[in-house]
Amino acid sequence: MEKNIKFPVINLSKLNGEERDQTMALIDDACQNWGFFELVNHGLPYDLMDNVERMTKEHYKKHMEQKFKEMLRSKGLDTLETEVEDVDWESTFYLRHLPQSNLYDIPDMSNEYRTAMKDFGKRVENLAEELLDLLCENLGLEKGYLKKVFHGTKGPTFGTKVSNYPPCPKPEMIKGLRAHTDAGGLILLFQDDKVSGLQLLKDNDWLDVPPLKHSIVINLGDQLEVITNGKYKSVMHRVMTQKEGNRMSIASFYNPGSDAEISPAPSLVVDDKDSKYPSFVFDDYMKLYAGLKFQPKEPRFEAMKNAAVAAELNPVAAVETF
Ligand code: OGA
Ligand code: NI
Numbered sequence: 001m002e003k004n005i006k007f008p009v010i011n012l013s014k015l016n017g018e019e020r021d022q023t024m025a026l027i028d029d030a031c032q033n034w035g036f037f038e039l040v041n042h043g044l045p046y047d048l049m050d051n052v053e054r055m056t057k058e059h060y061k062k063h064m065e066q067k068f069k070e071m072l073r074s075k076g077l078d079t080l081e082t083e084v085e086d087v088d089w090e091s092t093f094y095l096r097h098l099p100q101s102n103l104y105d106i107p108d109m110s111n112e113y114r115t116a117m118k119d120f121g122k123r124v125e126n127l128a129e130e131l132l133d134l135l136c137e138n139l140g141l142e143k144g145y146l147k148k149v150f151h152g153t154k155g156p157t158f159g160t161k162v163s164n165y166p167p168c169p170k171p172e173m174i175k176g177l178r179a180h181t182d183a184g185g186l187i188l189l190f191q192d193d194k195v196s197g198l199q200l201l202k203d204n205d206w207l208d209v210p211p212l213k214h215s216i217v218i219n220l221g222d223q224l225e226v227i228t229n230g231k232y233k234s235v236m237h238r239v240m241t242q243k244e245g246n247r248m249s250i251a252s253f254y255n256p257g258s259d260a261e262i263s264p265a266p267s268l269v270v271d272d273k274d275s276k277y278p279s280f281v282f283d284d285y286m287k288l289y290a291g292l293k294f295q296p297k298e299p300r301f302e303a304m305k306n307a308a309v310a311a312e313l314n315p316v317a318a319v320e321t322f
Helices: 012-016 020-033 046-074 111-139 145-151 222-227 282-292 298-313 315-321
Strands: 009-011 036-040 091-098 157-165 175-180 186-191 198-202 205-208 216-220 237-240 247-255
Touching: 009 012, 009 020, 012 020, 020 036, 020 111, 046 091, 046 111, 046 157, 046 186, 046 247, 091 111, 111 145, 111 157, 111 186, 111 216, 111 247, 145 222, 157 175, 222 282, 222 298, 282 298
Parallel strands: 009 036
Antiparallel strands: 036 216, 091 157, 157 247, 175 237, 186 216, 186 247, 198 205, 198 237
């Protein structure tokens, strides 16, 4: 039987017309069966996206490429005789927007680049919040539910990872980014429109997330799987290296605030005893994730469940182990 491998591409502008219901259904299907979808006509201005892309590529050439090459030499990756499984072939830096911006602490960014990234970040944040409400609608949760859960006491954590995946002479020896699920909430990715590399795991096959000019790729992190009690899934993905071309990717992570309390939404839990998912404070999950990112998510959920049980039985000991 031929597999249905048509990656979901969703035209967000159709939410404003008579195809609204079908579009909402496509989003719901993608959240349940792919953990990923690609948005077109999402409202981000194309000229802003073009500027961000141009400046990110210039910034890499000017300030990052040399450092990347030095990293290769220092880690002995310039020869690649055997497969490497504990390092990624990527050059990255992180911008944090919320709860406090660090945009002006990042070295080597031109004023023009900073301004563009600030504008881009704000618009992606708005898109993330719009999407969270679409998910609420599909899940039968009240409007604002997910945003409220993510808020904690200090508001959500929102940041952007700016990456370049430079060409690699032996792509079979190393990944651009090893397979993982994302820990947080919603991830919004502006990826290179020419150089591919991102793949997701679907039904045991790795499928390409196709480059598409001016699109935004969305994927769901572990927190949305927990909150939806597994109705929606965080899905394994990875970045392959390429012999030719430098792949740009700008991934924005809309995550819960550090003290946000995460648990399955009560209306999505049919049988209380039956939920596979734990309840926890987001920061505790992140501490666990830091050491287990490239492992399957299930043991992480299990460990958080056990931590909660330990806390109930023996609160003092449980605090000490964290
Ligand atoms: C990530 C990620 C994909 C990419 O940073 O978690 O999956 O294309 N990035 O950069
Ligand atoms: Ni990821």
